[in-house]
Amino acid sequence: MLLYNTLTRNIEELRPINPPEVTVYTCGPTVYDYPHIGNWFTFVRYDILIRVIMASGFRPKWVMNITDVGHLSSDADYGEDKLAKGARREGKSAWQIADFYSNYFLDRLAKLNFINPWQTPRATAHIDDQIEFIKILEQKGFTYRIDDGIYYETSKFPSYSDFARLDLDEQQPGVRIDFNQQKHRPSDFALWKFSSPSTPRDMEWDSPWGKGFPGWHIECSTMCYKYLGDTIDIHSGGIDHIPVHHTNEIAQSEARTQHPLANIWLHTNHILINDQKISKSLGNGLTLEDLEAKGYSPEVFRLLVAESHYRTQSKFSWEHLEATKKRLLRYHNFAVRRFQTTGKKTLGTPDILRYLQNDLNSPKALSVFEEFLDQAEKTSPSKISIESSISLMDELLGLNLQDVKDISITQKHLIRERERARDENDWPKADGIRQMLEVSNITILDTPDGPVWQYIT
Protein backbone atom coordinates (compact mmCIF):
# COMPACT_ATOMS: atom_id res chain seq x y z
CA MET A 1 0.00 0.00 0.00
CA LEU A 2 1.47 3.32 -1.14
CA LEU A 3 0.81 6.69 0.47
CA TYR A 4 2.10 10.21 -0.07
CA ASN A 5 4.06 11.18 3.01
CA THR A 6 4.10 14.92 3.78
CA LEU A 7 7.14 14.34 5.97
CA THR A 8 9.34 13.28 3.05
CA ARG A 9 7.25 14.67 0.16
CA ASN A 10 7.39 11.21 -1.38
CA ILE A 11 5.09 8.32 -2.14
CA GLU A 12 6.07 5.54 0.23
CA GLU A 13 5.13 1.99 1.02
CA LEU A 14 3.23 1.58 4.27
CA ARG A 15 5.48 -0.50 6.53
CA PRO A 16 3.73 -0.83 9.89
CA ILE A 17 5.84 -0.93 13.03
CA ASN A 18 3.94 -3.92 14.43
CA PRO A 19 2.21 -5.64 11.53
CA PRO A 20 -0.55 -6.51 11.00
CA GLU A 21 -1.49 -3.65 13.32
CA VAL A 22 -1.49 -0.15 11.79
CA THR A 23 -1.81 2.73 14.22
CA VAL A 24 -3.65 5.73 12.80
CA TYR A 25 -4.42 9.06 14.43
CA THR A 26 -6.78 11.55 12.80
CA CYS A 27 -7.24 15.09 14.08
CA GLY A 28 -10.95 15.16 14.69
CA PRO A 29 -13.61 17.86 14.88
CA THR A 30 -13.84 20.86 17.17
CA VAL A 31 -17.33 20.37 18.52
CA TYR A 32 -18.75 23.89 18.67
CA ASP A 33 -21.06 23.79 15.65
CA TYR A 34 -22.21 21.50 12.83
CA PRO A 35 -19.14 20.55 10.79
CA HIS A 36 -19.26 21.87 7.24
CA ILE A 37 -18.95 19.58 4.26
CA GLY A 38 -15.26 20.47 3.87
CA ASN A 39 -14.65 18.91 7.30
CA TRP A 40 -16.66 15.87 6.27
CA PHE A 41 -14.65 15.48 3.07
CA THR A 42 -11.57 15.02 5.23
CA PHE A 43 -13.18 12.57 7.61
CA VAL A 44 -14.72 10.44 4.84
CA ARG A 45 -11.36 10.29 3.09
CA TYR A 46 -9.80 8.88 6.26
CA ASP A 47 -12.62 6.40 6.62
CA ILE A 48 -11.70 5.19 3.11
CA LEU A 49 -8.06 5.00 4.23
CA ILE A 50 -9.06 2.74 7.12
CA ARG A 51 -11.11 0.53 4.79
CA VAL A 52 -8.20 0.15 2.39
CA ILE A 53 -5.83 -0.67 5.27
CA MET A 54 -8.24 -3.42 6.34
CA ALA A 55 -8.67 -4.77 2.83
CA SER A 56 -4.88 -4.88 2.50
CA GLY A 57 -4.68 -7.41 5.31
CA PHE A 58 -3.73 -5.04 8.13
CA ARG A 59 -5.58 -4.34 11.36
CA PRO A 60 -6.04 -0.61 11.90
CA LYS A 61 -6.08 0.85 15.38
CA TRP A 62 -7.75 4.17 14.70
CA VAL A 63 -7.97 7.09 17.10
CA MET A 64 -9.85 10.26 16.25
CA ASN A 65 -9.91 12.92 18.93
CA ILE A 66 -12.76 15.25 19.73
CA THR A 67 -11.64 18.78 20.52
CA ASP A 68 -13.96 20.24 23.12
CA VAL A 69 -11.68 22.82 24.69
CA GLY A 70 -8.68 24.97 23.87
CA HIS A 71 -9.12 25.51 20.12
CA LEU A 72 -9.11 29.26 19.66
CA SER A 73 -10.67 30.98 16.69
CA SER A 74 -7.21 31.18 15.20
CA ASP A 75 -5.28 27.91 15.00
CA ALA A 76 -2.53 29.76 16.88
CA ASP A 77 -3.01 31.27 20.32
CA TYR A 78 -5.29 34.21 19.90
CA GLY A 79 -9.01 34.77 19.54
CA GLU A 80 -11.93 33.35 21.43
CA ASP A 81 -12.19 29.70 22.47
CA LYS A 82 -14.45 28.14 19.84
CA LEU A 83 -16.52 26.35 22.48
CA ALA A 84 -17.14 29.63 24.31
CA LYS A 85 -18.17 31.14 21.00
CA GLY A 86 -20.64 28.28 20.38
CA ALA A 87 -21.99 28.70 23.91
CA ARG A 88 -22.54 32.42 23.39
CA ARG A 89 -24.23 31.82 20.04
CA GLU A 90 -26.70 29.34 21.48
CA GLY A 91 -27.11 30.76 24.98
CA LYS A 92 -25.84 27.53 26.56
CA SER A 93 -22.80 26.51 28.58
CA ALA A 94 -19.63 25.36 26.85
CA TRP A 95 -20.24 21.94 28.40
CA GLN A 96 -23.69 21.69 26.86
CA ILE A 97 -22.29 22.71 23.47
CA ALA A 98 -19.51 20.11 23.76
CA ASP A 99 -21.96 17.35 24.66
CA PHE A 100 -24.42 18.22 21.97
CA TYR A 101 -21.96 18.47 19.09
CA SER A 102 -19.88 15.48 20.23
CA ASN A 103 -22.98 13.32 20.24
CA TYR A 104 -24.06 14.79 16.96
CA PHE A 105 -20.68 14.00 15.43
CA LEU A 106 -20.63 10.39 16.63
CA ASP A 107 -24.18 9.91 15.45
CA ARG A 108 -23.20 11.29 12.04
CA LEU A 109 -20.25 8.92 11.76
CA ALA A 110 -22.73 6.07 12.06
CA LYS A 111 -25.14 7.62 9.55
CA LEU A 112 -22.29 8.14 7.11
CA ASN A 113 -21.44 4.48 7.49
CA PHE A 114 -18.00 5.03 9.03
CA ILE A 115 -15.84 2.23 10.29
CA ASN A 116 -16.01 2.86 14.02
CA PRO A 117 -12.78 4.42 15.29
CA TRP A 118 -11.22 2.38 18.07
CA GLN A 119 -11.18 5.46 20.31
CA THR A 120 -12.73 8.93 20.02
CA PRO A 121 -11.24 10.59 23.12
CA ARG A 122 -12.41 13.99 24.27
CA ALA A 123 -9.88 16.63 25.31
CA THR A 124 -11.83 17.54 28.46
CA ALA A 125 -11.67 13.90 29.59
CA HIS A 126 -7.84 13.98 29.42
CA ILE A 127 -6.90 17.13 31.33
CA ASP A 128 -4.67 15.27 33.82
CA ASP A 129 -2.81 13.55 30.99
CA GLN A 130 -2.23 16.90 29.32
CA ILE A 131 -0.96 18.50 32.53
CA GLU A 132 1.37 15.54 32.95
CA PHE A 133 2.63 16.02 29.39
CA ILE A 134 3.30 19.73 29.96
CA LYS A 135 5.12 18.94 33.22
CA ILE A 136 7.47 16.63 31.36
CA LEU A 137 8.15 19.33 28.75
CA GLU A 138 8.77 21.74 31.62
CA GLN A 139 11.25 19.36 33.26
CA LYS A 140 13.05 19.01 29.96
CA GLY A 141 13.33 22.78 29.64
CA PHE A 142 11.01 23.34 26.70
CA THR A 143 8.61 25.76 28.38
CA TYR A 144 8.43 29.29 29.70
CA ARG A 145 5.81 31.35 31.44
CA ILE A 146 4.34 34.68 30.36
CA ASP A 147 1.35 36.58 31.67
CA ASP A 148 -1.33 34.57 29.83
CA GLY A 149 0.10 31.07 29.95
CA ILE A 150 2.82 28.47 29.70
CA TYR A 151 4.43 28.44 26.27
CA TYR A 152 6.55 26.07 24.23
CA GLU A 153 9.97 27.48 23.39
CA THR A 154 10.32 26.52 19.73
CA SER A 155 13.96 27.61 19.56
CA LYS A 156 14.74 24.64 21.84
CA PHE A 157 13.53 22.26 19.15
CA PRO A 158 15.97 22.88 16.29
CA SER A 159 14.07 20.97 13.63
CA TYR A 160 10.87 22.95 14.35
CA SER A 161 10.55 24.39 10.86
CA ASP A 162 11.48 21.22 8.95
CA PHE A 163 8.09 19.54 8.68
CA ALA A 164 6.26 22.43 7.09
CA ARG A 165 9.44 23.82 5.51
CA LEU A 166 8.63 27.07 7.24
CA ASP A 167 10.64 30.20 6.88
CA LEU A 168 10.62 31.41 10.47
CA ASP A 169 12.29 34.68 9.55
CA GLU A 170 9.10 35.57 7.74
CA GLN A 171 7.11 35.25 10.93
CA GLN A 172 7.32 38.73 12.36
CA PRO A 173 6.06 39.46 15.82
CA GLY A 174 3.28 41.99 16.14
CA VAL A 175 1.81 41.40 12.70
CA ARG A 176 -1.34 40.16 14.33
CA ILE A 177 -3.15 42.38 16.74
CA ASP A 178 -3.83 39.71 19.36
CA PHE A 179 -0.26 38.54 19.40
CA ASN A 180 1.18 38.35 22.93
CA GLN A 181 4.32 40.48 22.70
CA GLN A 182 5.93 38.58 25.57
CA LYS A 183 6.35 35.49 23.40
CA HIS A 184 10.02 34.85 22.69
CA ARG A 185 9.32 33.93 19.11
CA PRO A 186 6.20 34.23 16.98
CA SER A 187 6.21 30.47 16.46
CA ASP A 188 6.08 29.73 20.21
CA PHE A 189 2.70 28.41 21.23
CA ALA A 190 0.59 27.96 24.34
CA LEU A 191 0.59 24.68 26.22
CA TRP A 192 -1.57 25.97 29.06
CA LYS A 193 -3.54 29.20 29.04
CA PHE A 194 -4.56 30.96 32.19
CA SER A 195 -8.15 31.86 32.85
CA SER A 196 -8.54 35.59 32.95
CA PRO A 197 -9.97 36.81 36.28
CA SER A 198 -12.18 39.27 34.40
CA THR A 199 -13.80 36.72 32.05
CA PRO A 200 -15.19 33.66 33.83
CA ARG A 201 -14.96 30.43 31.84
CA ASP A 202 -17.29 27.41 31.86
CA MET A 203 -14.31 25.15 31.31
CA GLU A 204 -11.26 25.61 33.49
CA TRP A 205 -9.08 23.43 35.67
CA ASP A 206 -6.48 23.80 38.39
CA SER A 207 -2.93 23.09 37.34
CA PRO A 208 0.54 23.48 38.83
CA TRP A 209 0.75 26.81 36.96
CA GLY A 210 -2.64 28.24 37.82
CA LYS A 211 -6.26 27.89 36.81
CA GLY A 212 -6.77 27.62 33.09
CA PHE A 213 -7.15 25.28 30.14
CA PRO A 214 -4.88 23.34 27.78
CA GLY A 215 -3.84 24.59 24.35
CA TRP A 216 -5.23 22.81 21.32
CA HIS A 217 -2.00 21.18 20.12
CA ILE A 218 -1.11 19.49 23.42
CA GLU A 219 -4.37 17.58 23.32
CA CYS A 220 -3.40 15.68 20.18
CA SER A 221 0.13 14.94 21.33
CA THR A 222 -1.28 13.68 24.62
CA MET A 223 -3.99 11.43 23.26
CA CYS A 224 -1.85 10.10 20.44
CA TYR A 225 0.81 9.14 22.99
CA LYS A 226 -1.68 7.73 25.47
CA TYR A 227 -3.54 5.48 23.05
CA LEU A 228 -0.98 4.70 20.37
CA GLY A 229 2.48 5.14 21.92
CA ASP A 230 5.72 6.92 21.00
CA THR A 231 5.73 6.48 17.24
CA ILE A 232 2.64 5.73 15.20
CA ASP A 233 2.28 4.52 11.63
CA ILE A 234 0.03 7.23 10.19
CA HIS A 235 -0.96 10.67 11.44
CA SER A 236 -3.60 12.44 9.41
CA GLY A 237 -5.53 15.65 9.07
CA GLY A 238 -6.32 18.53 6.76
CA ILE A 239 -3.66 20.41 4.80
CA ASP A 240 -4.30 23.46 7.04
CA HIS A 241 -2.77 21.54 9.92
CA ILE A 242 0.72 21.38 8.39
CA PRO A 243 2.24 24.77 9.33
CA VAL A 244 0.87 25.16 12.87
CA HIS A 245 -1.01 22.29 14.45
CA HIS A 246 1.01 19.35 13.17
CA THR A 247 4.27 21.23 13.36
CA ASN A 248 3.49 21.91 17.02
CA GLU A 249 2.38 18.35 17.70
CA ILE A 250 5.73 17.12 16.37
CA ALA A 251 7.63 19.63 18.51
CA GLN A 252 5.80 18.56 21.68
CA SER A 253 5.77 14.81 21.14
CA GLU A 254 9.32 14.49 19.89
CA ALA A 255 10.61 16.69 22.69
CA ARG A 256 8.96 14.31 25.12
CA THR A 257 9.82 10.93 23.59
CA GLN A 258 12.91 11.61 21.45
CA HIS A 259 11.23 9.46 18.80
CA PRO A 260 9.46 10.42 15.57
CA LEU A 261 5.78 11.07 16.26
CA ALA A 262 4.63 9.38 13.05
CA ASN A 263 6.24 7.59 10.14
CA ILE A 264 3.70 8.73 7.57
CA TRP A 265 1.82 12.04 7.58
CA LEU A 266 -1.25 12.33 5.38
CA HIS A 267 -3.02 15.55 4.49
CA THR A 268 -6.22 16.15 2.59
CA ASN A 269 -6.56 19.18 0.37
CA HIS A 270 -9.40 21.72 0.56
CA ILE A 271 -12.63 21.69 -1.28
CA LEU A 272 -13.77 24.90 -2.87
CA ILE A 273 -17.17 26.45 -3.41
CA ASN A 274 -17.15 29.10 -6.14
CA ASP A 275 -13.35 28.99 -6.00
CA GLN A 276 -13.37 29.87 -2.31
CA LYS A 277 -12.32 27.75 0.61
CA ILE A 278 -15.21 26.62 2.74
CA SER A 279 -15.26 28.37 6.04
CA LYS A 280 -17.74 29.45 8.64
CA SER A 281 -16.50 33.01 8.44
CA LEU A 282 -17.17 33.22 4.68
CA GLY A 283 -20.72 32.03 5.26
CA ASN A 284 -20.41 29.22 2.73
CA GLY A 285 -20.20 26.44 5.32
CA LEU A 286 -22.75 24.02 3.91
CA THR A 287 -23.61 21.16 6.25
CA LEU A 288 -24.78 17.63 5.62
CA GLU A 289 -28.22 18.84 6.69
CA ASP A 290 -28.21 21.37 3.85
CA LEU A 291 -27.48 18.53 1.43
CA GLU A 292 -30.11 16.27 2.94
CA ALA A 293 -32.74 19.00 2.76
CA LYS A 294 -32.25 18.94 -1.01
CA GLY A 295 -32.56 15.17 -1.18
CA TYR A 296 -28.92 14.07 -1.20
CA SER A 297 -28.26 10.98 0.90
CA PRO A 298 -25.11 10.21 2.91
CA GLU A 299 -24.15 7.72 0.19
CA VAL A 300 -24.32 10.40 -2.52
CA PHE A 301 -22.01 12.49 -0.37
CA ARG A 302 -19.60 9.59 0.10
CA LEU A 303 -19.51 9.02 -3.65
CA LEU A 304 -18.88 12.74 -4.19
CA VAL A 305 -15.87 12.51 -1.88
CA ALA A 306 -14.52 9.46 -3.72
CA GLU A 307 -14.80 11.25 -7.06
CA SER A 308 -11.81 13.45 -6.31
CA HIS A 309 -8.33 12.55 -5.15
CA TYR A 310 -7.57 13.54 -1.56
CA ARG A 311 -4.50 15.57 -2.57
CA THR A 312 -6.30 17.69 -5.16
CA GLN A 313 -8.45 20.74 -4.55
CA SER A 314 -11.91 19.57 -5.46
CA LYS A 315 -14.78 21.86 -6.29
CA PHE A 316 -18.25 21.60 -4.89
CA SER A 317 -21.31 22.63 -6.86
CA TRP A 318 -24.96 21.57 -6.74
CA GLU A 319 -24.81 20.59 -10.42
CA HIS A 320 -21.91 18.29 -9.67
CA LEU A 321 -23.74 16.81 -6.71
CA GLU A 322 -26.77 16.12 -8.90
CA ALA A 323 -24.53 14.34 -11.43
CA THR A 324 -23.07 12.29 -8.57
CA LYS A 325 -26.57 11.30 -7.50
CA LYS A 326 -27.24 10.03 -11.04
CA ARG A 327 -23.97 8.15 -10.95
CA LEU A 328 -25.00 6.44 -7.73
CA LEU A 329 -28.40 5.61 -9.26
CA ARG A 330 -26.59 3.71 -12.00
CA TYR A 331 -24.78 1.71 -9.29
CA HIS A 332 -28.10 1.07 -7.54
CA ASN A 333 -29.71 -0.16 -10.72
CA PHE A 334 -26.80 -2.49 -11.24
CA ALA A 335 -27.17 -3.73 -7.66
CA VAL A 336 -30.85 -4.57 -8.12
CA ARG A 337 -30.12 -6.74 -11.12
CA ARG A 338 -29.12 -9.43 -8.65
CA PHE A 339 -32.81 -9.79 -7.79
CA GLN A 340 -33.74 -10.31 -11.42
CA THR A 341 -30.93 -12.02 -13.26
CA THR A 342 -31.01 -15.55 -14.53
CA GLY A 343 -27.67 -14.89 -16.24
CA LYS A 344 -24.81 -17.34 -15.97
CA LYS A 345 -21.99 -15.10 -17.12
CA THR A 346 -19.18 -14.88 -14.62
CA LEU A 347 -17.35 -11.57 -14.65
CA GLY A 348 -14.03 -11.04 -12.95
CA THR A 349 -14.02 -8.77 -9.92
CA PRO A 350 -13.06 -5.20 -10.81
CA ASP A 351 -9.60 -4.37 -9.48
CA ILE A 352 -10.68 -1.45 -7.35
CA LEU A 353 -8.43 -2.23 -4.43
CA ARG A 354 -5.25 -1.99 -6.49
CA TYR A 355 -5.95 1.65 -7.32
CA LEU A 356 -6.97 2.53 -3.78
CA GLN A 357 -3.74 0.98 -2.55
CA ASN A 358 -1.93 3.37 -4.85
CA ASP A 359 -2.15 6.51 -2.69
CA LEU A 360 -5.94 6.18 -2.36
CA ASN A 361 -6.68 6.80 -6.02
CA SER A 362 -10.44 6.72 -5.60
CA PRO A 363 -11.30 8.48 -8.90
CA LYS A 364 -9.43 5.75 -10.78
CA ALA A 365 -11.11 3.07 -8.66
CA LEU A 366 -14.51 4.45 -9.67
CA SER A 367 -13.61 4.50 -13.33
CA VAL A 368 -12.47 0.88 -13.11
CA PHE A 369 -15.78 -0.03 -11.51
CA GLU A 370 -17.63 1.77 -14.28
CA GLU A 371 -15.69 -0.06 -16.98
CA PHE A 372 -16.88 -3.18 -15.23
CA LEU A 373 -20.46 -1.86 -15.32
CA ASP A 374 -20.14 -1.14 -19.05
CA GLN A 375 -19.27 -4.81 -19.57
CA ALA A 376 -21.91 -6.07 -17.17
CA GLU A 377 -24.67 -4.02 -18.74
CA LYS A 378 -23.97 -5.57 -22.14
CA THR A 379 -24.35 -9.10 -20.90
CA SER A 380 -26.22 -11.21 -18.36
CA PRO A 381 -23.93 -11.45 -15.36
CA SER A 382 -24.55 -14.12 -12.78
CA LYS A 383 -26.04 -13.18 -9.46
CA ILE A 384 -22.79 -13.99 -7.73
CA SER A 385 -20.80 -11.70 -10.07
CA ILE A 386 -23.07 -8.80 -9.21
CA GLU A 387 -22.97 -9.57 -5.51
CA SER A 388 -19.22 -9.87 -5.27
CA SER A 389 -18.58 -6.59 -7.10
CA ILE A 390 -21.06 -4.56 -5.06
CA SER A 391 -19.86 -6.04 -1.79
CA LEU A 392 -16.31 -5.00 -2.74
CA MET A 393 -17.50 -1.46 -3.44
CA ASP A 394 -19.26 -1.38 -0.09
CA GLU A 395 -16.26 -2.72 1.75
CA LEU A 396 -13.89 -0.15 0.24
CA LEU A 397 -16.04 2.92 -0.23
CA GLY A 398 -18.95 2.38 2.15
CA LEU A 399 -21.63 3.05 -0.47
CA ASN A 400 -24.23 0.60 0.93
CA LEU A 401 -25.00 -0.86 -2.49
CA GLN A 402 -25.95 -4.14 -0.84
CA ASP A 403 -28.70 -2.35 1.06
CA VAL A 404 -30.55 -1.29 -2.09
CA LYS A 405 -33.87 -3.02 -1.74
CA ASP A 406 -35.80 -5.39 -3.93
CA ILE A 407 -39.29 -4.36 -5.01
CA SER A 408 -42.33 -5.84 -3.27
CA ILE A 409 -44.14 -9.05 -4.22
CA THR A 410 -47.12 -6.94 -5.28
CA GLN A 411 -44.93 -4.89 -7.59
CA LYS A 412 -43.41 -8.04 -9.07
CA HIS A 413 -46.91 -9.35 -9.62
CA LEU A 414 -47.80 -6.11 -11.44
CA ILE A 415 -44.80 -6.55 -13.74
CA ARG A 416 -45.99 -10.06 -14.64
CA GLU A 417 -49.49 -8.78 -15.22
CA ARG A 418 -48.16 -6.10 -17.52
CA GLU A 419 -46.34 -8.80 -19.51
CA ARG A 420 -49.56 -10.75 -19.82
CA ALA A 421 -51.42 -7.62 -21.00
CA ARG A 422 -48.72 -7.02 -23.60
CA ASP A 423 -48.98 -10.63 -24.81
CA GLU A 424 -52.70 -10.09 -25.21
CA ASN A 425 -52.14 -6.75 -26.95
CA ASP A 426 -54.03 -5.01 -24.17
CA TRP A 427 -51.97 -1.82 -24.44
CA PRO A 428 -54.15 0.43 -22.27
CA LYS A 429 -53.82 -2.03 -19.39
CA ALA A 430 -50.05 -2.44 -19.90
CA ASP A 431 -49.61 1.35 -19.93
CA GLY A 432 -51.78 1.75 -16.86
CA ILE A 433 -49.59 -0.68 -14.93
CA ARG A 434 -46.44 1.08 -16.13
CA GLN A 435 -47.79 4.35 -14.80
CA MET A 436 -48.68 2.77 -11.48
CA LEU A 437 -45.15 1.47 -11.10
CA GLU A 438 -43.66 4.81 -12.04
CA VAL A 439 -45.55 6.42 -9.20
CA SER A 440 -43.65 3.99 -6.93
CA ASN A 441 -40.30 5.04 -8.46
CA ILE A 442 -39.98 1.96 -10.68
CA THR A 443 -39.51 1.91 -14.42
CA ILE A 444 -39.55 -1.07 -16.76
CA LEU A 445 -37.06 -1.61 -19.57
CA ASP A 446 -38.16 -4.10 -22.18
CA THR A 447 -35.07 -6.06 -23.18
CA PRO A 448 -34.59 -9.11 -25.43
CA ASP A 449 -34.37 -11.14 -22.22
CA GLY A 450 -37.67 -9.78 -20.94
CA PRO A 451 -38.60 -6.87 -18.71
CA VAL A 452 -36.00 -5.43 -16.35
CA TRP A 453 -37.06 -3.03 -13.64
CA GLN A 454 -34.99 -0.14 -12.35
CA TYR A 455 -35.37 2.69 -9.89
CA ILE A 456 -36.09 6.12 -11.39
CA THR A 457 -34.35 8.12 -8.67
Ligand SMILES: [Zn+2]
Ligand atom coordinates in the same frame (compact mmCIF):
# COMPACT_ATOMS: atom_id res chain seq x y z
ZN1 LIG B 1 -4.52 17.24 16.09
